[in-house]
Amino acid sequence: MTVARTDLSPALPPARPAPPRVYQVGGSLRDELLGLPVQDRDWVVVGATPQQLLDLGFVAVGKDFPVFLHPVTHEEYALARTERKTGPGYHGFAVHAAPDVTLEDDLLRRDLTVNAIARGPFALAAGQVGAAAMPGQRQVNAAVELVDPHGGRRDIAARVFRHVSAAFAEDPVRILRLARFAARFTDFSVAPETLALMRAMVAAGEVDALVPERVWQELARGLMEARPSRMFAVLRDCGALARLLPELDALWGVPQRADYHPEVDTGVHTMMVIDMTAKLGLPLDARFAALLHDLGKGTTPPDVLPRHLGHEGRSADLVELVSTRLKVPADCRDLARLVAREHTRFGKIDEMRAATVLDTLEASDALRKPERFARALDACECDRRGRLGFEDSGYPPREPWLAALAAARGVDAGAAAKAAAASHARRDPAASPTEAIRTAVRRARIDAVAAALGKTP
The missing domain is CATH 3.30.460.10 (Beta Polymerase, domain 2)
Structure with a gap:
């Protein structure tokens, strides 16, 4: 019996996988x-x-x-x-x-x-x-x-941010990233369907589940972009700002005195301020301070508007609250708290006696941290110039403050203390000279500030 051969071709090797x-x-x-x-x-x-x-x-x-x-x-x-x-x-x-x-x-x-x-x-x-x-x-x-x-090339040509698929909704960080991109690519808009999806994500509570470290990371990066206000505009449009930074979101619709703030709206003013920080190329801590400097105006009682007496202290308290919640680095938190508390006072140096100027410098820890004090003045310049019609006004208080600081720091505290201790010992050898030394050093600094500014001690 003969068995027919059905296939005489050699066995084929297994297919090789495509190279990477x-x-x-x-x-x-x-x-x-x-x-x-x-x-x-x-x-x-x-x-x-x-x-x-x-x-x-x-x-x-x-x-x-x-x-x-x-x-x-x-x-x-x-x-x-x-x-x-x-x-x-x-x-x-x-x-x-x-x-x-x-x-x-x-x-x-x-x-x-x-x-x-x-x-x-x-x-x-x-x-x-x-x-x-x-x-x-x-x-x-x-x-x-x-x-x-x-269609990415199409959207680049049209200057549009559009989500790729419904999977966009699975990651709420993408809301923050898109808002940050809006601050960098200032001529791009958000596609209507993407904005609608972002609003749905916020309504579903996705933004509430974001970890503070990632929120801060994206906000910090957005603050350093070319036009930071656009990041917050996108976050407001989709409702995310009210969930992530309700203290900041509360500023829109709050009026200010038109003679000081021709733009009137506190939220609008704040956005003008942070865009000025970008224009001046300020570092992150100064930009963050500028962002939060007026938070207290969102808590002003309606019956006293458009005045905001005492908003500085309320602002400083809210800076602490926001910084703790978002785990903001200490350098950013501390400068923001200083600017919130002192920005109004910094603008009134011409009205102060030399002793009050020194008190303000000491309360700001300026004698130990002059660089931080200079950045606080930078943020205050942006506060002044972030107003309609004031964009090119500069910041006249800067030079007097820096002159006062240089004069106070230039005092030889050791020599003043030595002279005070010797004088005290001659008068009352048994008593401690501590208070006499403190008074002498303070008097020397007040006199130096007064001389530098042409003021009454």
Whole structure:
């Protein structure tokens, strides 16, 4: 009996998996398309395992998902991943990063269409990583292209922030990030459907679950952008500001005296002030102080408006409350508290006697921390210039305050104390000279301030 052979062809080897591919993604590509300078680029690796990157010399840094630093450029390379929300707020996500996750899967999880563009593919170089063979630098072929499945280039051209998918709602930090982007890219608007989604997220309580550290991080970054007021405008529009900073949100609609504040509305004034901090290039602590300097006006009784007597003390108390809630760094908190408490007094140096000027300097700890005092004056300049018609007015009290401070600090306290102790010992050898020394040093400083300012001691 003969058995027919049905297949004489050799067995085919199993299909080899496609080699890993690298794509430039995210903000660096967005900024390139906007014609802006780029410092650090981000890359996504498709079709690779963590071990493959480790074998090439990459350094793992991600805790929640696989992110690696290139051993030469130190740029970030993340494995393509998907995310699934498992809990409220920002801290409940299940991450899946594996070779089967596609570039399209990874782009779909991103926040905004302008950040969901990729360029590639590039090859993930094998062997020792070095200047001659760097992942993300060598093309697979000549057909390196932009991958834009969600219309990011269209929205860049239209200057619109639009969410990629309904997954935007899974991460409330994205509300803060979008608001921060609005402060940086000042000619962009928020798509109506994205704003509606943000409002729904706020109504669902997602913003309430944000951790203080992340809220502060995003607010601080937004304050350092080109036009910080736009961040707060977006947060107000979606209702998030009332949840995150109700003390600040309360300022809109609160009137001030028009002779001092032609813009009248306290919230409008505050936004003009923080935009002035950006115009003057102030550091974060001064910008934060400017943001919170008038919080107490939101608690002024309606029957005394538009006057705000005593708002400075209330403002300082609210600065403490906000800073504790958001875990604000001590340097930002302390300067904000100082500016809130003293900004009105700083503007009245021409009306003060020399002794009162010294009292104010000492209450501000200016003799020990002159640099901080100078930043407080910077914030107060923004308070003055953040008003309609005052934008170019400068801050006349600055020079007198700095002159007074220099004079007070220039007093030789040791010499004054020594002379006072000797005089006291001659009069009453048995008594302590402490009070006499304190009085003598104070008198020397008052006299120096009076001489510097041409004032009555």
